[in-house]
Amino acid sequence: MNQQTLRRTGIIAACIIFAGLLAGLISKKINAQNAPNPQKPELTAQQPNPSVDTQIVEANTKFGFKLFSEILQQDSNKNVFISPTSVAIALAMTYNGASGETQAAMANALELQGMSLSEVNQANEALKTTLENADSDIQLSIANSLWAKQDISFKPEFLQRNQEFYDAQVTDLDFANPEAKRIINNWVKENTNGKIPQIISDIQPDDILFLINAIYFKGNWMEQFDKDQTVDRPFYLADGTQKQHPMMSQSGEYQYYEDDSVQAISLPYGKGRLSFYVFLPRETVSLDTFEQQLTPENWQQWMNQFGKRDGSIVLPRFKLEYEIQLNEALKALGMDVAFERRANFSNMTEADVLINQVKHKTFVEVNEEGTEAAAATSVGIVPTSATIPQTPFEMVVDRPFFCAIRDNQTGTILFMGSIREPK
Numbered sequence: 001m002n003q004q005t006l007r008r009t010g011i012i013a014a015c016i017i018f019a020g021l022l023a024g025l026i027s028k029k030i031n032a033q034n035a036p037n038p039q040k041p042e043l044t045a046q047q048p049n050p051s052v053d054t055q056i057v058e059a060n061t062k063f064g065f066k067l068f069s070e071i072l073q074q075d076s077n078k079n080v081f082i083s084p085t086s087v088a089i090a091l092a093m094t095y096n097g098a099s100g101e102t103q104a105a106m107a108n109a110l111e112l113q114g115m116s117l118s119e120v121n122q123a124n125e126a127l128k129t130t131l132e133n134a135d136s137d138i139q140l141s142i143a144n145s146l147w148a149k150q151d152i153s154f155k156p157e158f159l160q161r162n163q164e165f166y167d168a169q170v171t172d173l174d175f176a177n178p179e180a181k182r183i184i185n186n187w188v189k190e191n192t193n194g195k196i197p198q199i200i201s202d203i204q205p206d207d208i209l210f211l212i213n214a215i216y217f218k219g220n221w222m223e224q225f226d227k228d229q230t231v232d233r234p235f236y237l238a239d240g241t242q243k244q245h246p247m248m249s250q251s252g253e254y255q256y257y258e259d260d261s262v263q264a265i266s267l268p269y270g271k272g273r274l275s276f277y278v279f280l281p282r283e284t285v286s287l288d289t290f291e292q293q294l295t296p297e298n299w300q301q302w303m304n305q306f307g308k309r310d311g312s313i314v315l316p317r318f319k320l321e322y323e324i325q326l327n328e329a330l331k332a333l334g335m336d337v338a339f340e341r342r343a344n345f346s347n348m349t350e351a352d353v354l355i356n357q358v359k360h361k362t363f364v365e366v367n368e369e370g371t372e373a374a375a376a377t378s379v380g381i382v383p384t385s386a387t388i389p390q391t392p393f394e395m396v397v398d399r400p401f402f403c404a405i406r407d408n409q410t411g412t413i414l415f416m417g418s419i420r421e422p423k
Helices: 054-074 083-096 100-109 117-130 157-164 180-189 287-291 296-305 329-338
Strands: 015-020 080-081 141-148 167-171 209-220 231-236 242-258 262-268 274-281 307-316 318-325 353-366 369-385 395-397 401-407 413-419
Touching: 054 080, 054 117, 054 296, 054 329, 054 413, 080 209, 080 318, 080 353, 083 100, 083 117, 083 141, 083 157, 083 209, 083 413, 100 329, 117 141, 117 157, 141 157, 141 180, 157 167, 167 180, 167 274, 180 209, 180 287, 209 369, 262 307, 262 395, 274 287, 318 329, 318 413, 329 353, 353 413
Parallel strands: 015 369, 141 167, 307 395
Antiparallel strands: 015 209, 080 413, 141 209, 231 242, 242 262, 242 307, 262 274, 274 401, 318 353, 353 369, 401 413
């Protein structure tokens, strides 16, 4: 990646890939290639959007923090960066095919209790619309697709719901053709602006369906960092060692929060509706200890207590890639039945199928101009045989920290991560 590319601004939010093997009994082929309200930062703390059901945002937030907590147990000593919104959308699309115990287990894991399937779908449709029209200065698009193995059929209601509420492109494809993998990957690449060039590494004989969600987001900081102010400074790692690292700096008026355990700042993109949040634990508090406080309740309380304050911020310029298999994390959240032979996806197909594998990949780069990020999640489904002081603050992010990218209007968290060592 050349220097110009590394400095390119924006965020490619998430490519979520649901890869699956599904069977059906309907003989008709699938072939349907169908194919701003800006806010200033001081108004963004909690501004609900009347067109979006707050239940879906609350559900996604709860699911996101639960998933993040489980992932941290697997990868406690490395940088972690995920897109909870992408995973939630992709699982919601698959949820449309679940029934019985499997549907109930997925609802519990996704925190969708109390919402009908129709309410879930309508809420996701409204959320997609408002996110895509969040800010005229930011590019944000959400694309979904369903790639079906040629001559394999699925329940029309399942396909119709994904087309109607998720605007999913449905395509019949010859999986035996070597070009099939390239066709799917090209769709992913196109809908992530090239940041996820490949999500399907191979197509197995049992694969009969790929359900894919891709989110693209690109935007500059509202106030860009002066590149001339970026200098190498020490970054202190958790083990006590230090490394020299490029650190960006600026000062001004920010949405800011602090308490005895953490400092936090909101750095807005575009017109301010979307922000990059940085939570820096105090020197006496480890990132591991702070992560134990990452609950939906605490998050909501923190968001409500951000307020305008003058100060300065020193932030590391960083880039990282992250990959994890989410099977165990999702099982720990109660979705284990969806991975077992007793799984019930009868609203998707008459055949017995189960989720085989869930993989998640992300990329993020933060520099003086803005943020660029991408995420991909691959889910394989197979037959069952398979308080704020008024004095100016100083915030120097020179030790491990937590960060998130959030839509301040709906409260949707697009990304969250723990950065232990910026690269």
